[in-house]
Amino acid sequence: MADEKGxxxxxxxxxxxxxxxxxxxxxxQLRERGSRVEVLDGDDxxxxxxxxxxxxxxxxxxxxxxxxxxxxxxxxxDVITFAAAVSPYRTMREEARARMGNRFVxxxxxxxxxxxxxxxxxxxxxxxRAGEIQGFTGVSDPYEEPTSPELLxxxxxxxxxxxxxxxxxxxxxxxxxxxPAAATSS
Amino acid sequence: MADEKGxxxxxxxxxxxxxxxxxxxxxxQLRERGSRVEVLDGDDxxxxxxxxxxxxxxxxxxxxxxxxxxxxxxxxxDVITFAAAVSPYRTMREEARARMGNRFVxxxxxxxxxxxxxxxxxxxxxxxRAGEIQGFTGVSDPYEEPTSPELLxxxxxxxxxxxxxxxxxxxxxxxxxxxPAAATSS
Numbered sequence: 054m055a056d057e058k059g060x061x062x063x064x065x066x067x068x069x070x071x072x073x074x075x076x077x078x079x080x081x082q083l084r085e086r087g088s089r090v091e092v093l094d095g096d097d098x099x100x101x102x103x104x105x106x107x108x109x110x111x112x113x114x115x116x117x118x119x120x121x122x123x124x125x126x127x128x129x130x131d132v133i134t135f136a137a138a139v140s141p142y143r144t145m146r147e148e149a150r151a152r153m154g155n156r157f158v159x160x161x162x163x164x165x166x167x168x169x170x171x172x173x174x175x176x177x178x179x180x181x182r183a184g185e186i187q188g189f190t191g192v193s194d195p196y197e198e199p200t201s202p203e204l205l206x207x208x209x210x211x212x213x214x215x216x217x218x219x220x221x222x223x224x225x226x227x228x229x230x231x232x233p234a235a236a237t238s239s
Numbered sequence: 240m241a242d243e244k245g246x247x248x249x250x251x252x253x254x255x256x257x258x259x260x261x262x263x264x265x266x267x268q269l270r271e272r273g274s275r276v277e278v279l280d281g282d283d284x285x286x287x288x289x290x291x292x293x294x295x296x297x298x299x300x301x302x303x304x305x306x307x308x309x310x311x312x313x314x315x316x317d318v319i320t321f322a323a324a325v326s327p328y329r330t331m332r333e334e335a336r337a338r339m340g341n342r343f344v345x346x347x348x349x350x351x352x353x354x355x356x357x358x359x360x361x362x363x364x365x366x367x368r369a370g371e372i373q374g375f376t377g378v379s380d381p382y383e384e385p386t387s388p389e390l391l392x393x394x395x396x397x398x399x400x401x402x403x404x405x406x407x408x409x410x411x412x413x414x415x416x417x418x419p420a421a422a423t424s425s
Contacts (some may be wrong), residue, residue, distance in 0.1 A: 073309050089317070091316065101304070101305070102288060102305055102308060104301065106289075115290065119287070119288055122287045122288060123288075123312070125311070126277055127316065130277065130317075131316075132316045185382070209289070
C-alpha cells in the first residue's frame with residue numbers, strides 16, 4: 054500500500070464558481086510548505102492528453118476518465134493532486150472515486166447558475182445564452198450536484214479566502230493524520 | 240527546481256528485444272528498496288489514455304507524446320518512471336527528451352530484427368510477415384536506432400540478468416549523485 058500522504062482534491066462546480074481561483078491559492082500555500090503538488094488544469098489536460106476530444110457527453114466522460122487516471126497515479130505516489138474540471142455528471146465523479154478510493158476528495162465549489170452568470174468572468178455564459186457555445190454546463194447541459202462531497206465551499210456566502218482556509222484546514226488535518234502511517238508503509 | 244531523485248527510464252527497441260522483461264526485473268528491485276516506481280506500460284496507456292488511437296505514424300506520435308507528458312509529471316515528483324513503448328522514431332524520442340531535460344534517460348534495448356523474429360514470443364512477427372498486422376516496426380515500419388542513448392543494453396550478447404544489472408548500476412549511481420542535491424531543493 055502507498056502512503057496516505059497523497060490524495061486528489063477533485064474540484065467540481067460550475068464554470069465561474071471559483072474552482073481555479075481557490076485551487077491556485079491553496080496550491081501556492083501547499084508548495085510553500087514543501088508539499089508535492091500538481092495541478093491537472095482542464096485546458097492543459099485537453100491540450101496534452103485529450104487532443105481531439107470535444108464537449109459531447111461521451112467526450113466529456115473520456116476527458117474526466119483520463120484526468121482521473123493520471124490523478125490516481127500521482128496521488129498514490131504521495132502527490133497532492135488538484136483536478137479542476139467541471140465534471141458535471143455524478144457518474145463520472147463516482148467512477149473517479151471508485152478508482153482512487155479514499156484518496157479521492159470531492160470538493161464541491163458551489164455557486165448558483167445565476168451567480169456564476171452574474172460574474173461571467175470569461176464571458177462564457179453570455180456566449181452560451183447567445184447560442185455560440187453548445188452544451189454549456191448550467192445553461193444547455195446539466196450540472197448534477199454532489200450529494201455528499203467531502204468538502205462544500207459555498208462561494209456565494211463565503212469569500213474566496215474563507216473557502217481557501219477551509220480547504221487548507223482539511224488538507225492539514227488529513228496530512229497530520231497520515232504522518233504516523235507513512236513511516237510504516239512499504 | 241524539483242529534486243533529482245525522479246527520472247524517466249525511456250526504453251526503446253523492437254518488439255521482443257526485452258524491454259518489458261528487463262524493466263520488470265529492475266522495477267521489482269527498486270520497489271524492494273523503497274523507491275517510488277511507476278511503469279507506463281504500453282497496453283495500459285493505450286487503454287486508458289489513448290483510446291481511439293491506432294498505429295499510424297501520427298497516432299504513434301500522439302501515443303508517445305502522452306506517455307511523455309505523464310512521465311514528465313511523475314519524474315518531476317521524484318518518481319522513477321518506466322516507459323516501455325517501442326517509440327520507433329528518433330524525433331518522438333527527442334521530443335520527449337526536450338520535455339524532460341536531464342530527467343530523460345534513453346535506454347536502448349537492442350536486438351536485431353532477425354533475433355527478435357527468431358524469439359517471436361507473442362507471434363507478432365509471424366503475423367506481420369503474413370500481412371495480418373500492418374505497419375509493424377522492423378517489418379513494415381522503420382525503427383530508427385538511438386544515436387547516443389544513455390544506456391545500451393544489447394540483449395543479443397548479454398543475458399537478461401546482465402542487462403538488468405547494468406541498468407540497476409546506472410540507477411544506483413544516479414540516485415547516489417542526487418542525494419546531496421535533494422536536501423537543498425525547494
